[in-house]
Amino acid sequence: MKLYDYYRSSAAFRVRIALNIKGLEVEQESIHLRHKAQRSDAYLAVNPQGLVPTLVDDDGTVVTQSMAIIEYLEETRPDTPSLMPGDAVGRGRVRAIAAAIACDIHPLNNLRVLRHIDQVFDTNEATRNELWYKHWIAEGMGGLEGMLAGGLETGEFCHGDTPTMADCCLIPQIYNADRFGCDLSGYPTAMRINATCLELDAFQRALPEVQPDAEA
Amino acid sequence: MKLYDYYRSSAAFRVRIALNIKGLEVEQESIHLRHKAQRSDAYLAVNPQGLVPTLVDDDGTVVTQSMAIIEYLEETRPDTPSLMPGDAVGRGRVRAIAAAIACDIHPLNNLRVLRHIDQVFDTNEATRNELWYKHWIAEGMGGLEGMLAGGLETGEFCHGDTPTMADCCLIPQIYNADRFGCDLSGYPTAMRINATCLELDAFQRALPEVQPDAEA
Numbered sequence: 001m002k003l004y005d006y007y008r009s010s011a012a013f014r015v016r017i018a019l020n021i022k023g024l025e026v027e028q029e030s031i032h033l034r035h036k037a038q039r040s041d042a043y044l045a046v047n048p049q050g051l052v053p054t055l056v057d058d059d060g061t062v063v064t065q066s067m068a069i070i071e072y073l074e075e076t077r078p079d080t081p082s083l084m085p086g087d088a089v090g091r092g093r094v095r096a097i098a099a100a101i102a103c104d105i106h107p108l109n110n111l112r113v114l115r116h117i118d119q120v121f122d123t124n125e126a127t128r129n130e131l132w133y134k135h136w137i138a139e140g141m142g143g144l145e146g147m148l149a150g151g152l153e154t155g156e157f158c159h160g161d162t163p164t165m166a167d168c169c170l171i172p173q174i175y176n177a178d179r180f181g182c183d184l185s186g187y188p189t190a191m192r193i194n195a196t197c198l199e200l201d202a203f204q205r206a207l208p209e210v211q212p213d214a215e216a
Numbered sequence: 217m218k219l220y221d222y223y224r225s226s227a228a229f230r231v232r233i234a235l236n237i238k239g240l241e242v243e244q245e246s247i248h249l250r251h252k253a254q255r256s257d258a259y260l261a262v263n264p265q266g267l268v269p270t271l272v273d274d275d276g277t278v279v280t281q282s283m284a285i286i287e288y289l290e291e292t293r294p295d296t297p298s299l300m301p302g303d304a305v306g307r308g309r310v311r312a313i314a315a316a317i318a319c320d321i322h323p324l325n326n327l328r329v330l331r332h333i334d335q336v337f338d339t340n341e342a343t344r345n346e347l348w349y350k351h352w353i354a355e356g357m358g359g360l361e362g363m364l365a366g367g368l369e370t371g372e373f374c375h376g377d378t379p380t381m382a383d384c385c386l387i388p389q390i391y392n393a394d395r396f397g398c399d400l401s402g403y404p405t406a407m408r409i410n411a412t413c414l415e416l417d418a419f420q421r422a423l424p425e426v427q428p429d430a431e432a
Contacts, residue, residue: 044362048359048361048362048363048366049316049320049359049360049362049363050359051320051359061305061308063305063308063309063312064312064316064363065311065312065315065316065319066315067311067315067319068308068309068311068312068315069308071307071308071311072304072305072307072308072311075304075307076304088288088291088292089277089279089288091287091288091291092277092279092284092285092287092288093279093284095281095283095284095287095288096279096280096281096284099281099282099283099284099318100265100280100281102315102319103281103283103318103319103322103323104265104267104323106319107319107320107323107324108323108324108329112355113324116348116351117337120347120348120351121333121337121338121339121347122337122338123337131336131337132332132336135332135336139328143264143265143266143267144265145264146260146264146265147264147265147280150264
């Protein structure tokens with residue numbers, strides 16, 4: 001399998017965690033987002049959205065979008081450790097937690113969005129980080145903490161005592177928020193789960209700074 | 217079943233379409249987003265994110281997030297018309313199209329985001345619609361059109377010749393973009409599918425303007 005990847009992409013980070021937990025090897029090809037490599041004709045032919053990650057399976061099947069990729073790996077590699085609960089209610093909860101991050105937090109704060117804000121509104125990086133980045137982290141992480149702290153199924157991980165797709169989404173989001181200097185002390189359940197995950201080799205090996213395309 | 221709903225919510229619109237295609241009846245309770253009813257203690261106890269939609273199943277199971285709800289309905293109502301392809305590759309494609317809308321277009325342009333822009337940046341509604349709303353529609357719909365126009369599995373609908381979760385996401389997004397006056401002529405495949413869907417009763421009955429809480 002091949003993964004079109006970028007070390008700092010939060011969505012690619014999710015997929016790297018999932019691959020590591022499942023023990024699946026991939027060839028990584030870096031798509032340099034800050035150099036706009038995602039807009040090359042060659043990459044757009046693979047992924048018309050011009051976003052990372054993209055997975056290309058051994059038979060040539062192309063799957064885009066991090067959550068779709070994780071669900072695809074789950075369905076096509078049933079003999080690997082599962083990232084989804086065995087019951088429909090549990091799967092609903094894991095998908096909801098994942099979406100609370102992947103639909104409601106991450107899209108507002110990714111690189112292309114921050115760049116666009118700086119281009120079209122009269123602001124600067126410091127102000128934009130205060131009024132925009134930190135606002136959506138507070139808004140999103142507050143709701144997420146409510147889902148986690150109030151959920152009877154929350155265990156050592158977001159759902160139960162093994163990692164799921166929800167944890168694959170949570171850890172890259174917290175990593176990103178921390179990098180932007182957000183105060184995360186108000187989300188103790190999320191931070192406890194984050195610490196638990198980061199003790200695991202599968203999460204450590206997915207970290208941006210240890211990827212082959214990582215920059216200083 | 218009960219659906220916490222709001223007529224203008226694009227995410228709730230997706231779930232209404234899915235429920236109609238599956239022939240499932242729900243009690244609708246309106247959460248007035250512009251009056252901030254989603255922030256009431258009573259609603260936050262149901263959905264800690266303070267977002268719509270939320271589904272409460274007959275046994276009390278609570279499922280949040282539109283895509284998680286649709287997948288939950290799919291798994292728990294196997295005797296109803298399916299919104300997912302029968303093969304893993306097809307499901308991967310449908311989930312990716314749905315996510316291209318639900319993660320990459322919609323989150324940037326929903327009500328809470330537009331409100332926040334107006335509060336924190338020096339802009340006005342007309343400028344914000346030009347430089348922000350229309351920008352993300354063009355960016356997102358361009359990529360989506362590429363996925364649809366270039367996909368061998370695209371049929372009468374986004375995937376094949378019956379509606380899927382992808383169509384449940386597409387039609388509310390186009391409805392919204394049209395309401396904001398976006399030029400959609402550059403997305404002929406998406407617009408052809410939109411027209412096909414809107415001929416169906418299940419889509420018509422899910423339209424915002426025919427909901428019990430619709431306002432003039």
